[in-house]
Amino acid sequence: xxxxxxxxxxLHYAYPDGHSALSAVHLHLHPGEKVAxxxxxxxxxxxxxxxxNGILSHQTGELRxxxxxxxxxxxxxxxxxxxxxxxxPDDQLFSPTVFDDVAFGPIYQGLKPAQVDERVHxxxxxxHMEEYARRVSHHLSVGEKKRIALATVLAMQPEVLALDxxxxxxxxxxxxxxxxxxxxMPQTMLVATHDLPMVRELFTRTVVMDQGRVVADGxxxxxxxxxxxxxxxxxxxP
Amino acid sequence: xxxxxxxxxxxxxxxxxxxxxxxxxxAALAFILTTSLTPPxxxxxxxxxxxxxxxxxxxxxxxxxxxxxxxxxxLPFILAALPLPFTVSGTPLWTVSLGAWSLTASQExxxxxLSIAFKSWISLQAAVVLVSTTAFPDLLMALRALRLPRxxxxxxGLMWRYLFVMVDEALRLMRARTARSGESAQAGLRPGGSVLxxxxxxxxxxxxxxxxxxxxxxxxxxxxxxxxxxxxVRSSSTxxxxxxxxxxLTLFLFLLGALLALSLLLRAS
Numbered sequence: 427x428x429x430x431x432x433x434x435x436x437l438h439y440a441y442p443d444g445h446s447a448l449s450a451v452h453l454h455l456h457p458g459e460k461v462a463x464x465x466x467x468x469x470x471x472x473x474x475x476x477x478x479n480g481i482l483s484h485q486t487g488e489l490r491x492x493x494x495x496x497x498x499x500x501x502x503x504x505x506x507x508x509x510x511x512x513x514x515p516d517d518q519l520f521s522p523t524v525f526d527d528v529a530f531g532p533i534y535q536g537l538k539p540a541q542v543d544e545r546v547h548x549x550x551x552x553x554h555m556e557e558y559a560r561r562v563s564h565h566l567s568v569g570e571k572k573r574i575a576l577a578t579v580l581a582m583q584p585e586v587l588a589l590d591x592x593x594x595x596x597x598x599x600x601x602x603x604x605x606x607x608x609x610x611m612p613q614t615m616l617v618a619t620h621d622l623p624m625v626r627e628l629f630t631r632t633v634v635m636d637q638g639r640v641v642a643d644g645x646x647x648x649x650x651x652x653x654x655x656x657x658x659x660x661x662x663x664p
Numbered sequence: 665x666x667x668x669x670x671x672x673x674x675x676x677x678x679x680x681x682x683x684x685x686x687x688x689x690x691a692a693l694a695f696i697l698t699t700s701l702t703p704p705x706x707x708x709x710x711x712x713x714x715x716x717x718x719x720x721x722x723x724x725x726x727x728x729x730x731x732x733x734x735x736x737x738x739l740p741f742i743l744a745a746l747p748l749p750f751t752v753s754g755t756p757l758w759t760v761s762l763g764a765w766s767l768t769a770s771q772e773x774x775x776x777x778l779s780i781a782f783k784s785w786i787s788l789q790a791a792v793v794l795v796s797t798t799a800f801p802d803l804l805m806a807l808r809a810l811r812l813p814r815x816x817x818x819x820x821g822l823m824w825r826y827l828f829v830m831v832d833e834a835l836r837l838m839r840a841r842t843a844r845s846g847e848s849a850q851a852g853l854r855p856g857g858s859v860l861x862x863x864x865x866x867x868x869x870x871x872x873x874x875x876x877x878x879x880x881x882x883x884x885x886x887x888x889x890x891x892x893x894x895x896x897v898r899s900s901s902t903x904x905x906x907x908x909x910x911x912x913l914t915l916f917l918f919l920l921g922a923l924l925a926l927s928l929l930l931r932a933s
Binding site: 514 | 833836839842844845846847848853855856857861865868869875
């Protein structure tokens with residue numbers, strides 16, 4: 427078996443006020459695996475995603491990305507390996523133009539201007555937004571912003587995509603476009619979402635979280651059939 | 665992720681916390697006024713004032729160290745008084761010569777500087793006691809009760825309410841930047857980009873924060889209009905201050921007056 431893309435062993439995390447957000451989380455993702463992370467609001471899904479790229483640092487347990495320990499020494503590499511897309515594209519997009527935003531990661535890595543251009547165009551064409559490079563991100567629609575947000579991390583050529591609610595707030599067509607985009611991507615994916623129809627369509631494996639714990643982890647078909655499990659954790663059968 | 669460090673209010677069941685906000689506000693203002701009116705160099709009175717504010721701190725059930733940390737804010741104001749020893753004329757103490765220039769420090773100037781430092785330290789502590797023991801909405805009510813224009817109180821209130829939202833927003837922007845600050849696997853690349861580029865990115869972030877704040881204020885205003893806001897700020901009536909607390913305030917103000925009189929006497933002698 428090849429090295430797992432994401433390896434989480436007995437992860438615990440408590441917020442500074444003592445409130446426990448994650449406890450005893452175990453999770454292994456193999457390269458190319460697409461996994462849905464579902465559960466009620468406040469279950470710890472976003473908190474877990476923030477750990478993947480070291481924004482929050484784990485207090486106990488082990489966390490490795492492509493074999494690299496997530497610690498102060500490896501943070502730079504880990505952040506390039508994990509593309510984290512936040513739920514609100516307004517948080518993700520902080521530069522004046524679309525180009526600047528997508529170029530941030532590559533420029534930060536110290537790539538040459540020609541390489542940066544190439545990366546930006548490749549990332550934008552991957553999300554079918556090439557003609558938007560000179561646009562002001564502020565004036566785009568939510569669907570467009572979400573795709574640009576995805577491009578900002580694709581430009582870093584990550585191994586793992588960690589997406590927080592990618593389909594929230596999208597109209598049916600924008601959501602459909604996004605599902606197509608995600609299905610085309612070869613990266614390992616961990617996607618926190620409430621969109622169970624999308625989960626059924628896109629992900630072969632589903633992890634259910636509640637109150638900071640992983641309460642179920644298995645084939646999507648099996649989990650989405652288990653009405654009792656879904657209901658117990660604030661979800662509905664799609 | 666939210667910001668809590670900004671809110672100085674510390675919820676405790678202490679005597680000072682239970683005191684009416686209007687009484688505390690008036691007492692704190694009077695205390696600061698007395699401190700600033702005390703003439704320079706009357707150390708005995710300064711010590712009495714310090715004892716007063718430390719007594720309040722002890723009564724508030726909040727560790728003294730907390731107050732001292734917050735009172736460090738006084739330091740930059742003391743900087744402004746640093747030239748005083750050289751500009752106030754009086755008995756010369758020492759002379760610094762810088763080539764053709766020479767500066768002479770006077771004893772009166774040094775006394776003035778130390779007095780200002782001491783007084784701002786005490787005053788700031790009084791202000792910190794006030795905001796740490798009074799919840800912000802109560803403080804707003806007290807400001808209204810003191811006949812501060814309602815519009816001004818409403819603006820201060822809204823500012824306070826949305827300051828946290830803005831700080832959260834800024835934190836989220838910075839988190840998004842951190843999340844993409846990675847290192848390439850290619851050897852020989854220096855991560856971080858140029859200083860100029862980083863400054864441009866930070867400028868862009870400040871710009872987006874500004875734009876979003878304006879848009880948010882528009883949305884808030886529309887939400888206010890939607891609920892019938894007509895430009896007039898109304899507020900529910902405030903309860904009366906209990907007679908016992910009026911008495912405490914009167915005694916306190918009397919004490920402050922006595923201290924001020926004492927300081928003037930000491931200065932004359």
